Amino acid sequence: MRCTRVALYDITTGTFDEVVSEAKSGMVPLFKDSNGFVSYGVAQIEKDAFVSISTWETREQADAAAAKAADWVKANSRNRFTLRDNYVGDLAIDTGHREPAPTAM
Template identity: 85%
Template sequence: MRCTRVALYDIKTGSFDEVVGQAKSGMVPLFKESQGFVSYGVAQVEKNAFVSISTWETRAQADTAAAKAAEWVKANSRDRFTLRANYVGDLAIDTSHREPVPTAR
């Protein structure tokens, strides 16, 4: 069963657009290189807060991603934003997951 990680961050300095730039150059490559990666997104939810949402093939891979994200934030962005809450859970509904379409022969 696929699993998702949702992390809520508070922006301490700078803007959401700057956070997006950092995510594109840092988190996107980090996650894309990780085993089990399915998808990643970032959304602003308050003036000074945003969520990071990633989907993984397994819970273990989502947990590993949470640890990698924490390391990356600590090394690259802890002065700009901090983790408020982190959630990892199994997806009950995943409309992006599609079964392969059989090919005609």
């Protein structure tokens, strides 16, 4: 079953646009090169807060992504943002996942 990781971050210095730029150059390649990667997104939810949402093929891969993300944030955030909460859960509904269409014979 696919799994989603949702992480809530607080911006401590700088802007959301700066965080997005850092995520594009750092977190995106890190996740894309990870086993089980399906998708990743970042959304501003408050003036000084954002959420990171990633989807993985398994819970183990989502948990591994949480550890990779924590290491990346510690090494690269330059104290611009900090993790407030992290959640990992099985997807009950995944409308973004499309099964291949049957082949006509």
